[in-house]
Amino acid sequence: MDLENNVMHRMIGILGGLFLLLGVGALLYTPLSARMTQYHMDREMSAFQQAAESGKVQAGKEDEESQRVYESLLEEMQNYNREVYESGQSGLRDAWSYEQAPFDLTEYGLPTEIFGILNIPAMEEELPVYLGATEENMAKGVAVLGQTSMPIGGENTNCVIAGHRGFGGTPFFREIQKLQQGDCIYLTTYWGEKIYQVESIAIILPDDMEAVLIQEGRELLTLITCHPYPTATHRYIVYCSAVEDEEAEGEPASGQKFGMAQSAADGGQTESGSSQRRIQLEQRLPLLAIPLVILSLLILIWPSKKKKHPGKEAGVNEKNTF
Numbered sequence: 375m376d377l378e379n380n381v382m383h384r385m386i387g388i389l390g391g392l393f394l395l396l397g398v399g400a401l402l403y404t405p406l407s408a409r410m411t412q413y414h415m416d417r418e419m420s421a422f423q424q425a426a427e428s429g430k431v432q433a434g435k436e437d438e439e440s441q442r443v444y445e446s447l448l449e450e451m452q453n454y455n456r457e458v459y460e461s462g463q464s465g466l467r468d469a470w471s472y473e474q475a476p477f478d479l480t481e482y483g484l485p486t487e488i489f490g491i492l493n494i495p496a497m498e499e500e501l502p503v504y505l506g507a508t509e510e511n512m513a514k515g516v517a518v519l520g521q522t523s524m525p526i527g528g529e530n531t532n533c534v535i536a537g538h539r540g541f542g543g544t545p546f547f548r549e550i551q552k553l554q555q556g557d558c559i560y561l562t563t564y565w566g567e568k569i570y571q572v573e574s575i576a577i578i579l580p581d582d583m584e585a586v587l588i589q590e591g592r593e594l595l596t597l598i599t600c601h602p603y604p605t606a607t608h609r610y611i612v613y614c615s616a617v618e619d620e621e622a623e624g625e626p627a628s629g630q631k632f633g634m635a636q637s638a639a640d641g642g643q644t645e646s647g648s649s650q651r652r653i654q655l656e657q658r659l660p661l662l663a664i665p666l667v668i669l670s671l672l673i674l675i676w677p678s679k680k681k682k683h684p685g686k687e688a689g690v691n692e693k694n695t696f
Contacts, residue, residue, distance in 0.1 A: 408543030415515060415544075418502050421486040426564050444564060447482050451524040458521060459530045459588050466521040466583055472536070474520035475506025490525055492516055492535065493560040497549045503561070507536045516546060522586060525561055525595070527568050527616060532594040533561075534586045539603040539610075547599035553612050561595060570595040570614035577601055578609050585611060 454476055458465075465471050479487060488502040502515035503525065511517040516537035518524065523531035537547035557572045578585045586596055593616040600606030 405543060411514070411542050411544040415502050418486050418488050418514070419491055419500070422488050422491065422502070425485050426562070443482050447477070448526065448565060451477065451526050452528065455523045455526070455528060455531050458523060463521050463587055466586075471521045472507045472519045475504075475508075476520060477505055477524075479505070487511075488515065489518070490561055490563040493562070494553070494557075495560075496552050496554070496557045497547075499545065499547075499549070501537065501546065503535060512536065512538055513541055519586070519598075522596075523588060525563055525568075526565065527593055529593060530588055530590060532586065532588040532592070532596055534596045534598060536598045539599045539601070539606075547597065548603065550597065550599055550610055550612060553597075558617075559595065559597075559614055568595075569617050569619060571617045572612055573615050574613045576611045576613070578611060580607075580609055582609070585609075 479489065487504060489505050490503040492501045492503050493499075494501075504511035504515055504517040505524075507517040507519050516535050519534040519536055522534040525533040525535070539550070540546060540548040553572050553575070555572050555574065559570045559572065561568045561570065576585060586598065588594075595614040595616070597612040597614070599610050601608045601610035
């Protein structure tokens with residue numbers, strides 16, 4: 375009997391310890407994941423800034439090889455933007471086209487996969503920009519959708535940058551609703567900084583591709599994320615137009631106003647894929663952590679049944695014999 379009790383107590387202790395570890399892990403997952411993601415973003419943005427500065431210095435010293443790399447990449451991206459516009463973005467058909475990166479930056483000898491840095495003061499966010507909205511890129515920063523303009527500016531361009539509304543403990547575009555008309559957004563690439571100003575906001579269905587098309591004669595930057603958070607049945611879009619430095623503090627640039635348009639508020643498709651499932655799981659982890667910790671403590675401190683005193687048992691038996 376003593377052996378059975380010891381085994382039972384040991385099993386209860388192991389079970390309680392397991393629940394405690396699960397609860398603590400659920401509590402620590404989000405902050406630890408956020409710290410790791412931020413470390414990776416800072417490292418990549420630092421590598422980009424060093425490469426950008428190095429390129430400027432080398433170009434100043436008339437380093438022909440360096441100049442040729444940057445000029446070649448810029449020319450190819452300009453050609454790509456022209457082709458995308460002239461084709462009417464015919465390749466923009468589904469999510470697969472969003473994920474395709476038309477350029478492999480490693481082929482140009484660049485030290486990092488990021489193409490630029492997106493700075494949004496109103497959201498207090500500085501984010502690395504990748505080419506191609508793959509799940510991998512979206513987990514590390516924000517990404518330019520394939521079949522939209524490369525982020526180099528110019529007439530007849532609309533660079534569409536997508537970001538999660540929170541992923542792996544990192545906010546990314548979580549606070550996008552803080553952006554208001556007139557707010558400035560800064561996009562830095564290897565060729566300098568471009569300034570854009572928020573022009574309008576819209577809420578659309580996930581398959582409404584018309585909302586991200588290039589507008590003739592305009593230079594736009596469009597931010598897109600899931601909405602509402604975290605169910606993601608729709609998309610939240612912020613349209614921004616390019617402005618000069620002296621215009622940045624003034625009124626919003628003129629142009630087409632989309633307004634706050636709500637499309638099919640009672641319908642829509644929920645965003646699918648492992649990324650969305652992970653986002654929803656992350657939201658539930660803190661809720662799971664508390665009951666797990668409480669359950670583990672109850673198991674560990676729950677009083678075991680008191681053994682009956684042998685003397686008392688003997689006394690009872692003696693009384694029963696009379």
